[in-house]
Amino acid sequence: MHLNYQLLIDALRVPNMFKVPDHQVAGHEARDGKLGPLVDDLGCFYKPLQDDDRGSKELAFYTKFSSMPEITSHIRRFFPTFHGVQTLAASDGSGPRPHLVLQDVVFGRVNPSVVDIKIGSRTWYPQASEDYVNRCLKKDRETTSLLLGFRISGLKIYGGDRSGFWKPEKKVVQSFTLQDVRFVLRKFVSCNLETPDSVTDPDCSFASAVYGGTGGILSQLLELKEWFEDQTMFHFNSCSVLMVYEKESVLRGETSGAEVKLIDFAHVTEGDGVIDHNFLGGLCSLIKFISDIVNDTEKCWN
Amino acid sequence: MHLNYQLLIDALRVPNMFKVPDHQVAGHEARDGKLGPLVDDLGCFYKPLQDDDRGSKELAFYTKFSSMPEITSHIRRFFPTFHGVQTLAASDGSGPRPHLVLQDVVFGRVNPSVVDIKIGSRTWYPQASEDYVNRCLKKDRETTSLLLGFRISGLKIYGGDRSGFWKPEKKVVQSFTLQDVRFVLRKFVSCNLETPDSVTDPDCSFASAVYGGTGGILSQLLELKEWFEDQTMFHFNSCSVLMVYEKESVLRGETSGAEVKLIDFAHVTEGDGVIDHNFLGGLCSLIKFISDIVNDTEKCWN
CATH class of the missing domain: 3.30.200 (Phosphorylase Kinase; domain 1)
Structure with missing residues (x-):
């Protein structure tokens, strides 16, 4: 039936x-x-x-x-x-x-800027096959995962009517270094992107509107962090944090629509009374990157 | 000269x-x-x-x-x-x-109870040799490091005049499981240890005096955590947290002398502007174990 x-x-x-x-x-x-x-x-x-x-x-x-x-x-x-x-x-x-x-977490959004960040310095888990472990470990070492506790898996940043979206190739994203990650997280909230692939120093002019403030991405990440400090039900192996906002809304003086979502749960395992220290560590590292950008911007404006 | x-x-x-x-x-x-x-x-x-x-x-x-x-x-x-x-x-x-x-971090102490906890689900670091990486990785997977984000490296718990110290053999400590770790962290603050190797459920009667309260181990660990959320100077690969206190002081109604120290810095590397997410994650996991014990005890007493 x-x-x-x-x-x-x-x-x-x-x-x-x-x-x-x-x-x-x-x-x-x-x-x-x-x-x-x-x-x-x-x-x-x-x-x-x-x-x-x-x-x-x-x-x-x-x-x-x-x-x-x-x-x-x-x-x-x-x-x-x-x-x-x-x-x-x-x-x-x-x-x-x-x-x-x-x-559909971007449903109804007009020209959203999106970044997908795979959290954790380790994307494998104890129960996985040796083959899977070795492949993940290799990738964690080749990307920024091991060093930063996270890696950028993909992104598209809206530059404006003229330039459209900056969406680097998968291969480019996979080869991001620490410096690239810092650059992308700044570029994500910047206005001077009319030449989308330019190496101009990002102005971070949307940092306080998107990352900062009540309801901003930083405050959402901090709420998630608080939960991860306590929850012992799930280990979110190889999950991503998606960060989304709409540049045009900010320019119109409306709220940025900044939103954080967790996605990709194909490798979630039971927590067995232990916190997900691997996810939490990576999340704290991402939080530090974002809060550094917010703090730097506030310094400039004050 | x-x-x-x-x-x-x-x-x-x-x-x-x-x-x-x-x-x-x-x-x-x-x-x-x-x-x-x-x-x-x-x-x-x-x-x-x-x-x-x-x-x-x-x-x-x-x-x-x-x-x-x-x-x-x-x-x-x-x-x-x-x-x-x-x-x-x-x-x-x-x-x-x-x-x-x-x-000498235990100088002047009478019958201190001591536990050495190696922090981090990963004890190796990117710059190390392949041989070193493989040996560490193997050990991290064989012990609780990978699962818990830390492993107990050694301990001695003072039981009293009659029973003296409980100091399990290195091999026993190395084979500790999640359950053993939970047991040891409870036993560390328990009074019913006159038969030191007993499997009696630890009473955790010193939990609030040693782990809890202002200046207790939990509050010290939380201070360390706050520092690790921000400091990007050092990565403390393969470092230990030493927890020490004196049972007899507690019994005399004096302060427990509970103290947290970091030791073993032979594998510290530069942080390069990134937090030590591996140490921080493991530290948060340890904090969760300790705070669970404090909370359970408070529930029993209230």
Whole structure:
């Protein structure tokens, strides 16, 4: 009965409601006949369940997390809302496939600037296979993960009408150094980006509006930190922090719409009464980078 | 001239002033003709400079740290005072050897209970040799380091006149599991230890006197944490937190003499503007363990 009902829903949905997300910055992309996530025009994000155990693990996380009364709305808002599983035509043309139905975290935003930051100096976990451990360890050492406790996985920064978005190639992002990360986190909140690839020193003119202040990214990250100092339910291996805002809103004098979301839970493990010190350490490192930018900017303006 | 003066000092010191420390719980020990640290009766701890670069690196750390005006006394008190280098007869009979002269952090204490906790889920660092990295990684995975963000390296707990000290063998300590660590951290502040190796549930009757309260271990660890959230000068790879107190003082109704010290700086590296997220994460995990014990105890008593 459940299956038939599901098929009915699927049949009622018009395929052209689904499209490739405009503002995805990392992960598999549903372009050129590849398998990747889709979005609809109602604010949902459809993430195909992978054939290996990643899909089932992410589904298990969302199912468990959604049903835990001890997670307050205060913390829940940092996670995409979970709407269940739905079978729909996969983006690679391989036919119907179950997808996680999640909140599209950039839905309704106009020209959002987005950065995806994978948190943790270690992206592997004890239970993983030796092969997986070695591959992750190699990547953690080659990128900034080991040194900084996080690495930038992808980004797009809106420069303005003329310059559009700055979205560096995956290979460029993967080779970011400490200096590049510092530069990108400054550029993310800067106004002087009309030549998007310029090496001009970012002016950080939006730092206080986006990173600082009540409700700004820094204060959201600090709330997350407080939770991570205490929660021992989950270890968020290889998860990302997504930071989003809208430059044009700031320019219009409106709120920046700055938002922090956690995404990618395919490798979450049980905490067993121990805090996620790996995520927490990386998060504190990111917080230090952002607060340095806020403090530097305040110094300049005062 | 400097050398002659040094020799004169050495000559003036009577060899029997030096002895093997009574309360060392981890690291190389100066027993059975081996090379290890010595103490004198004036409160100094003499740590032999190793032939490899560990000795020179630890000396470099102490020299730099001692001379930094930005380190306030508030933080400096968590580190052993550094008194320079002195050449004295090595404990292994190999002749004169330079030793770091440090504060003996348990000097003057009667029957101190001591636990040495190596902080960090990762004890290696990027610049180390592949061989060193692999050995550390193996040990981090075999012990609780990877899981908890720290491991107990050694301990001695005073049980009372009759039972004396409980000081488990190195091999026992190295095989501690999550449950053992939780047990030891409770046992460390318990009174019901007359049969020292008993499996009786620790009563944690000293938890509030030793871990809790103003000046207790928890509040000291929280002060350290605050510093680590901000300091980007050093990465304290493979350092230990030493926790010390005197049971008999508590029983007499005096202060517990609870003290936290950082020790072992042979693998400290420069921070280069990045916080030590690896140490901080592990420290936060330890803090959670200790605060759980304090909270559980308070619940029982209220």
